[in-house]
Amino acid sequence: MPISQQISNRQFSRLQTRLLLSYLLVIATILGVFSTAVYALVVRDRHQQLNASVHQMAGTSASTLEIIQHEYQELTTEDKYKGYIPRNADGSFVPISLFQLMGKYQADSMPTFVYNPLTPQRQAVEWFDSKKTLIVREGRLFPSESLPNTISPKGQLISQKSKSLRSFILPVYSTAKSGRSQLLGYVRATESTNLLNADLRRFRQGLIAGVAIVSGLVTMGGFWLTRESLKPILQSFEQLKQFTSDASHELRGPLTAIRASIAVMQSHPERVHPADVEKLKAIASASVQMSQLVDDLLLLARMDRQAPDLAAWRQIALDEILEDLVDLYSDRARETNISLQSQLIPNLEVYADAFQLSRLLTNLLTNALQYTPSGGSVTVSLQRRRTHALIRVEDTGIGIAPEQLPHIFDRFWRADQARSQHQGGSGLGLAIAKTIAQTHGGDIIVHSQLGQGSCFQVKIPLP
DSSP: OOHHHHHHHHHHHHHHHHHHHHHHHHHHHHHHHHHHHHHHHHHHHHHHHHHHHHHHHHHHHHTTHHHHHHHHHHHHHOGGGTTSSOBOTTSOBOOEEHHHHGGGGOOTTSOOSSOOOSOTTTEEEEEEETTOOEEEEEESOOOSSOOOSOOOTTOEEEEETTTTEEEEEEEEEEEOTTSOEEEEEEEEEEEESHHHHHHHHHHHHHHHHHHHHHHHHHHHHHHHHHHHHHHHHHHHHHHHHHHHHHHHHHHHHHHHHHHHHHHHHHHOGGGSOGGGHHHHHHHHHHHHHHHHHHHHHHHHHHHHHSOOOGGGEEEEEHHHHHHHHHHHHHHHHHHTTOEEEEEOOSSOEEEEEHHHHHHHHHHHHHHHHHTSOTTOEEEEEEEEETTEEEEEEEEOSSOOOGGGGGGTTSTTOOOHHHHHHOOOOOSOHHHHHHHHHHHTTOEEEEEEETTTEEEEEEEEEOO
């Protein structure tokens, strides 16, 4: 496969990669937003379920507060139950469990009178009097904080993240005969959030695994889609190259005939009407330009479709080629008042096609001279960089705008400044130069500032 063909394939491969990455980025964004939204909805729903659970526990337990207070008062005031409830060091009663409260009704032959509906490992309920003093509690999970100073009449939800607890505090009121509400006390229902967190963690892991699987399938599908979508473009590109090659080849015959006819006419000026002399010169000039364009197109077509002719490759001294080119264009530089200088190191050889390499360097040098104004300078230098020879063609010309730099090696492209200041040219010179450099395993890069000049750097691998 020709090197230029490999380069084209690499360019399409990079295009396919960019399309695939863009496609995957869009899909990843959609999946990310979707999974985040789903997870947020599930988290909200599960937290609402937990909140409803502690609300329900508190509401159910609130209906027993008046009975519990009555039973508790008997244990603390009647002499027959003296010592039934242990006391703290300060003399205050120790909070007891619901089972202990109702233990006075139990007999040895009777089952437990009070049935515990709670899950001790996950739930707990506490009953307080109107002074917010804890009197009875049931369960094992209890918040370390006391009741807050201010509690809403509709209840207050509190989360204690350090212990993974969710509590709901509900004030309990009784309606007196006068119709006025009287505060009896408070009920605090508590439930552990460990089960909720474990469920959410499993859901999150499953969601991540699902997104990963979908992403893998999307990647494979995206790779196939981008490859299929580029097939018509690649086919059109190959057809365009074939058309360029065929059209250039077919144009050479008529152009050769036109140039031959013009040469015959110009060799016999007595047969040409004086009014047609300038027209004949314009036709001759246009035919020369057309011939140059056709030759350039044929050269590009051959490099695109054929492997390099290695029989023409040999060891070439770069300093000699560059020195000959500088000598060749020194007269043109003097005529336009441009300083043409060279900084070359001797005995630096590369394995290359001498004609093509000379064409590459000629294109860069003529380009620099063409776009450098009078009084400017052009410097050609040669350096050794490890595995590459580095050729620099630097000028103080009109420069290239930053937004135009990515396009200067495109075929038939010319910068606006070049169009306005110089006529002629096909816009293929830099494209040919880059193709030749890549055919030799190297490359061309450019650095430029508008109004200050440009520097073209050619890398050619050393043998």
